[in-house]
Amino acid sequence: MKYASASAACALVCVVGAAAQSGTAPEWGQCGGQGWPGPFTCPAGWGCVATNQYYSQCLQGAPASTPPSTPPTSVPGGGSPTTTSSAPSGTATLIPGNSFIRAVEDPNFHKYLQSEVLGTASDAVLGDPSNAAQFQIVSGQLVQEVADGTKLYAVVEGRSDSTVTKLKMSWSASPASGANAGTFMWSGDTVEWSIPTIQRPQLNAWLVCPDTDGNLDVYINLGNYDYQTPAGCADETIHAYTGATATA
Incomplete structure (x- = not known):
């Protein structure tokens, strides 16, 4: 009986595993x-x-x-394996219910979402895992959890006219509101943003554009992913990572 039970348990595990892999x-x-x-x-x-x-x-x-x-x-811990990058890994432990958010394409592979001035209401940028911030999406708001217990909220600039193809994202001490608020959401592990007043071909299309100081500023891409990319920018999708610490 002991051997029969073990065989049955093994069969069940194998079937469940195969189902997960074939989804x-x-x-x-x-x-x-x-x-x-x-x-x-x-x-x-x-x-x-x-x-x-x-x-x-x-x-x-x-x-x-x-x-x-x-x-x-x-x-x-899930996610992608580490690379030979020289960027230091993070030391902060992920808070339960939160996620790190990172890019997975070159030239910003495993750069993590954070504030330009760490933990403050400033531009949204990608940076080294050692400074990775932690996030939740709550009621359509992308919320950054700051170490002192305060929260910062992602805000997206308004579109001045129909020729504008990218919208800059920054952090605010107050939740996004009004006509430009939009809605953040997860699609699988991918971060998306939508707003009723703008029809986007791909809700998960982002751009990373270095500023004059070399900061990797994050923008909503209003066009198609990897098509007519603005000069100096890189197309990106950004994804949740729930490993215990941010890895390079």
């Missing part, structure tokens, strides 16, 4: 990459496209791809 990723969600435990397939009409060896994403209209016959080795 379907959400639209714009992760579908592959070194260390990704699954799922590997995309919804109908979407294809899994590799951005780099560590990250593949479901993109609308892309050719369908075949999932690997065996999943790659998972990474403790």
